[in-house]
Amino acid sequence: xxxxxxxxxxxxxxxxxxxxxxxxxxxxxxxxxxxxxxxxxxxxxxxxxxxxxxxxxxxxxxxxxxxxxxxxxxxxxxxxxxxxxxxxxxxxxxxxxxxxxxxxxxxxxxxxxxxxxxxxxxxxxxxxxxxxxxxxxxxxxxxxxxxxxxxxxxxxxxxxxxxxxxxxxxxxxxxxxxxxxxxxxxxxxxxxxxxxxxxxxxxxxxxxxxxxxxxxxxxxxxxxxxxxxxxxxxxxxxxxxxxxxxxxxxxxxxxxxxxxxxxxxxxxxxxxxxxxxxxxx
Amino acid sequence: xxxxxxxxxxxxxxxxxxxxxxxxxxxxxxxxxxxxxxxxxxxxxxxxxxxxxxxxxxxxxxxxxxxxxxxxxxxxxxxxxxxxxxxxxxxxxxxxxxxxxxxxxxxxxxxxxxxxxxxxxxxxxxxxxxxxxxxxxxxxxxxxxxxxxxxxxxxxxxxxxxxxxxxxxxxxxxxxxxxxxxxxxxxxxxxxxxxxxxxxxxxxxxxxxxxxxxxxxxxxxxxxxxxxxxxxxxxxxxxxxxxxxxxxxxxxxxxxxxxxxxxxxxxxxxxxxxxxxxxxxxxxxxxxxxxxxxxxxxxxxxxxxxxxxxxxxxxxxxxxxxxxxxxxxxxxxxxxxxxxxxxxxxxxxxxxxxxxxxxxxxxxxxxxxxxxxxxxxxxxxxxxxxxxxxxxxxxxxxxxxxxxxxxxxxxxxxxxxxxxxxxxxxxxxxxxx
Numbered sequence: 001x002x003x004x005x006x007x008x009x010x011x012x013x014x015x016x017x018x019x020x021x022x023x024x025x026x027x028x029x030x031x032x033x034x035x036x037x038x039x040x041x042x043x044x045x046x047x048x049x050x051x052x053x054x055x056x057x058x059x060x061x062x063x064x065x066x067x068x069x070x071x072x073x074x075x076x077x078x079x080x081x082x083x084x085x086x087x088x089x090x091x092x093x094x095x096x097x098x099x100x101x102x103x104x105x106x107x108x109x110x111x112x113x114x115x116x117x118x119x120x121x122x123x124x125x126x127x128x129x130x131x132x133x134x135x136x137x138x139x140x141x142x143x144x145x146x147x148x149x150x151x152x153x154x155x156x157x158x159x160x161x162x163x164x165x166x167x168x169x170x171x172x173x174x175x176x177x178x179x180x181x182x183x184x185x186x187x188x189x190x191x192x193x194x195x196x197x198x199x200x201x202x203x204x205x206x207x208x209x210x211x212x213x214x215x216x217x218x219x220x221x222x223x224x225x226x227x228x229x230x231x232x233x234x235x236x237x238x239x240x241x242x243x244x245x246x247x248x249x250x251x252x253x254x255x256x257x258x259x260x261x262x263x264x265x266x267x268x269x270x271x272x273x274x275x276x277x278x279x280x281x
Numbered sequence: 282x283x284x285x286x287x288x289x290x291x292x293x294x295x296x297x298x299x300x301x302x303x304x305x306x307x308x309x310x311x312x313x314x315x316x317x318x319x320x321x322x323x324x325x326x327x328x329x330x331x332x333x334x335x336x337x338x339x340x341x342x343x344x345x346x347x348x349x350x351x352x353x354x355x356x357x358x359x360x361x362x363x364x365x366x367x368x369x370x371x372x373x374x375x376x377x378x379x380x381x382x383x384x385x386x387x388x389x390x391x392x393x394x395x396x397x398x399x400x401x402x403x404x405x406x407x408x409x410x411x412x413x414x415x416x417x418x419x420x421x422x423x424x425x426x427x428x429x430x431x432x433x434x435x436x437x438x439x440x441x442x443x444x445x446x447x448x449x450x451x452x453x454x455x456x457x458x459x460x461x462x463x464x465x466x467x468x469x470x471x472x473x474x475x476x477x478x479x480x481x482x483x484x485x486x487x488x489x490x491x492x493x494x495x496x497x498x499x500x501x502x503x504x505x506x507x508x509x510x511x512x513x514x515x516x517x518x519x520x521x522x523x524x525x526x527x528x529x530x531x532x533x534x535x536x537x538x539x540x541x542x543x544x545x546x547x548x549x550x551x552x553x554x555x556x557x558x559x560x561x562x563x564x565x566x567x568x569x570x571x572x573x574x575x576x577x578x579x580x581x582x583x584x585x586x587x588x589x590x591x592x593x594x595x596x597x598x599x600x601x602x603x604x605x606x607x608x609x610x611x612x613x614x615x616x617x618x619x620x621x622x623x624x625x626x627x628x629x630x631x632x633x634x635x636x637x638x639x640x641x642x643x644x645x646x647x648x649x650x651x652x653x654x655x656x657x658x659x660x661x662x663x664x665x666x667x668x669x670x671x672x673x674x675x676x677x678x679x680x681x682x683x684x685x686x687x688x689x690x691x692x693x694x695x696x697x698x699x700x701x702x703x704x705x706x707x708x709x710x711x712x713x714x
Contacts, residue, residue: 008509011507012507012509012510015504015507015510016510018504019504019510019516022520023516023519023520025577026519026520026522026523026577026581027519027522029523029526029535029577030522030526032534032538032545033530033534043543091419091420091423092420094417094420095416095417095420097416098412098413098416098417099413099417101413102412102413104413104414110417112698114424115697115698116694116697116698117424117428117429117432119634119638119690119693119694119697120428120432120690120693125428125431125432125434125435126431126673127431127434127438127673127679128361128430128431128432128434128435129427129431131357131358131361131434132361132365132426132427132430132431135358135361135362135365147427150423151423151424151426151427151428152427152428154423154424155424155428182408182409183408183409183412184412208527211527211529212528212529214529215640215670219674230529233529233530234529234533234645237533237536237537245537248533252530252533255527255529255530256526256527256530256531259525259526259527260522260525260526260527263524263525264521264522264525
């Protein structure tokens, strides 16, 4: 064997070892939580990663518990997610289409304002929104959450969606306009069908938002039966640290698995979304 | 000949919609009049109260004698009601201005003898030529009331003394105090010590977390992309996993894993005969832990990003370099690295700004703990944002929290505006036609 070949061999072996270690680090917490949810008892302490006996008890318990209203929370979250997704995506589409396709006075400034407002720490406005919702008698309702999430959507995603719309050639809509299509017609029959990737991206983010946000949810939802899963899960770890770990693990699996699968399928799309706002022309 | 123009202008200044009716646009005029009637009703009921409220912030605190709502003043409700009324007044005035302009324009059209749009034609006109503005008004309303209004409110709070224990309504009233809150935050020993301490850690954190995840991601991407590595898709899928798991879950899990007493990490260290580390309870180690966990969460994102960039580097550049006899390292230093840095620079700055505000990471993992005795309501790992959260929700120091928020905002805003102005999508947005 030549020296070059040996060096190549060593390089590859070292790379494989590094990758294997990294891979273990990446999946370990996930495995730990899955096995934790199958372990008998309530403690998070265990001698081994693999439990000696497996049980599905905690999953059953999760759905029958009187103090942990997991199914209720799950349905609440589903409801909030779906409606805030529909409303939020619709609003974002309107804004991004308008700023991408039309030139009007103050447009650049409006874009800068959107960018800056989007950077504002959300919960800085928490007290104000809380009082506003109180004025509107919306505290402790899911409608309030839906409104807040949806109203925030254009701020976070307009620039990304605009970046995408900018890449759809303008000649397409000009041709349609010559054929007498209205703006609305152009939007629905040219822009929308071409923007499936960004649409999926926005819908996904807007759907997942309520599953993981607990700052607003915790502030607005006062009664336990109205909570979303995020608030519920946080409370489980917060209220009885360590004492009911296995049930927390079961709940975590229930939330994390669907979302994780969703994200894995959408990888490519997510990369496009990540980069399109920044570097695409 | 400007008879119609002048009359329409005067009439619509007197009463919204009157000029339009004069111009024979009856439907439009009627709609505008209805809008004005409703608005004026609202202003008669609220405007005086709003101006009184925003100046005084209430005059009668709640006492044992006047427990009924309506008998006492609640400064904060007064402030927010006044704010809503005044914002609505501004919206109304803007609409009024456009009403006059519209009447004037149509009047001028009539002077020139051109026909006037009927209602259907007007609607059609808006849809064709004022589409963007009409479209944007809906989300703009949402942004006005759910984002801008709260921000103005919070900025105002920073100039009051709204804080526990002495100025919490309804038992006590709140007053305007000018810049006193900022002065206390920056100059008063007890507060400034915490502020500068937390600010320093926030900046160190933002730099370290951005750099570690970026170069970690670069390393992993290069490892996988090497010539001769097999199962590239498999490695990528596994290494993306931390990004796909919702942070809420993964961080709460990590909090358990790094638990000093029961956590598996210390348990495993024990197998190797090492005594465990105080991961989350010692100030220094807590900071190390947040950085490590953040790498776990953040490296996959950078990895994805950099892998994307790697595929866009033209092959022939490498071929040319090979012809010139460049070594692997030289190719990396002269071609790969500059290309990656150039393309990802805006994302890097965005990530830096995002990390300054990385609430989830700190709050879910450590909650800002361990507590530091000489800090005002902050722990060793608290960032400005989590400190703000604690000041608001746990301590009710609303004025201080607002001042901190304004400072965070100034930092973030300057970064992002700078970044945004530099990006290609801003400068050359009309490139693709």
